[in-house]
Amino acid sequence: MPELAEVELARRQWAAFHGEPITRVTTHLKARIYRDCPAPALRVLEGLTLLRSRAHGKRMLFTFGPELHLEVHLGMSGKLSVGPQDHKEQKHDHLILHTSEAALIFNDYRMFGRVMLHDCANPWADFPPQPQDSKFSVSRMRKLIEKHPKKPLKALLLDQNACPGVGNWMADEICWRLGLHPGVPCLGLNPALVRKEIRFVSLGAIKHVADKNTTASVDGFAPGTYVAQVPPKNWLFQHRWKKGGHCPKCGDALERDTIATRTTAWCPTCQQA
DNA sequence: ATACCTGTTTCCCG
DNA sequence: CCGGGAAACAGGTA
Numbered sequence: 001m002p003e004l005a006e007v008e009l010a011r012r013q014w015a016a017f018h019g020e021p022i023t024r025v026t027t028h029l030k031a032r033i034y035r036d037c038p039a040p041a042l043r044v045l046e047g048l049t050l051l052r053s054r055a056h057g058k059r060m061l062f063t064f065g066p067e068l069h070l071e072v073h074l075g076m077s078g079k080l081s082v083g084p085q086d087h088k089e090q091k092h093d094h095l096i097l098h099t100s101e102a103a104l105i106f107n108d109y110r111m112f113g114r115v116m117l118h119d120c121a122n123p124w125a126d127f128p129p130q131p132q133d134s135k136f137s138v139s140r141m142r143k144l145i146e147k148h149p150k151k152p153l154k155a156l157l158l159d160q161n162a163c164p165g166v167g168n169w170m171a172d173e174i175c176w177r178l179g180l181h182p183g184v185p186c187l188g189l190n191p192a193l194v195r196k197e198i199r200f201v202s203l204g205a206i207k208h209v210a211d212k213n214t215t216a217s218v219d220g221f222a223p224g225t226y227v228a229q230v231p232p233k234n235w236l237f238q239h240r241w242k243k244g245g246h247c248p249k250c251g252d253a254l255e256r257d258t259i260a261t262r263t264t265a266w267c268p269t270c271q272q273a
Numbered sequence: 274a275t276a277c278c279t280g281t282t283t284c285c286c287g
Numbered sequence: 288c289c290g291g292g293a294a295a296c297a298g299g300t301a
Contacts, residue, residue, distance in 0.1 A: 003279050003280095032297085075296095076278070076280050076296095076297090109298055109299065110296080110297045110298055112296065113280090151290080168278090168279050237279095241279095260291095261291090261293075262278095262280090
């Protein structure tokens with residue numbers, strides 16, 4: 001389920017172990033998640049301390065030194081979790097970072113996710129601003145819209161260079177809030193309104209999905225206590241996958257079809273082409 | 274059994 | 288060279 005907020009929540013699971021030395025690294029040699037990063041290379045982390053971490057869009061970066069970072073992307077089915085020190089390896093656990101007290105686990109049954117090592121100071125130096133950043137400005141939005149006049153709105157929202165972290169459900173949510181059919185071409189879109197709703201959904205997703213799991217309640221981080229939260233009932237999210245789902249705004253039946261190569265739900269009444 | 278999938282990359286087409 | 292669409296990746300779930 002990883003989009004921006006789920007990614008942030010995943011990062012926080014491991015972030016609870018900032019300052020902890022990695023005693024041992026376990027990898028699955030043949031796992032596709034390693035792509036061009038040979039799994040044994042991950043053992044370079046043994047003996048090093050997880051210093052800090054951050055996320056950008058759907059990517060996470062765990063830092064172990066001034067020029068050593070582990071990047072993780074969850075793909076479609078990847079999950080980060082924390083298990084006890086004697087965690088029993090599960091079928092699709094592809095990477096486990098052991099500390100003296102816990103096991104930091106990357107599990108991904110479909111293996112669309114990936115991990116990679118970076119040996120430079122800032123591997124993300126040239127990344128675009130995120131919706132949460134002040135640099136994600138109206139003028140930037142206007143340029144993106146003008147650059148892709150024929151592109152469907154939903155395709156622009158899913159473009160990770162344009163809207164880092166926005167995934168399928170967030171894109172539908174944004175279109176729904178805008179009152180626009182996901183297939184409308186970008187030409188003529190109001191950049192200020194589009195930016196506003198991208199930010200509302202991105203910030204709201206972080207609030208409802210990530211923050212609710214990681215508030216002061218210390219046990220939020222304890223192994224096995226992580227419970228996925230979802231946005232509230234007045235978001236499209238709660239209705240879009242149900243057979244016979246209805247628009248939380250007007251109550252009319254939602255429609256579903258493939259738009260911009262992804263399954264898309266929208267309200268035919270509230271979202272005109 | 275069959276279809277479906279909160280993502281990305283690659284390939285092919287115009 | 289660009290943009291856009293389809294296929295591929297893989298395995299669990301409805």
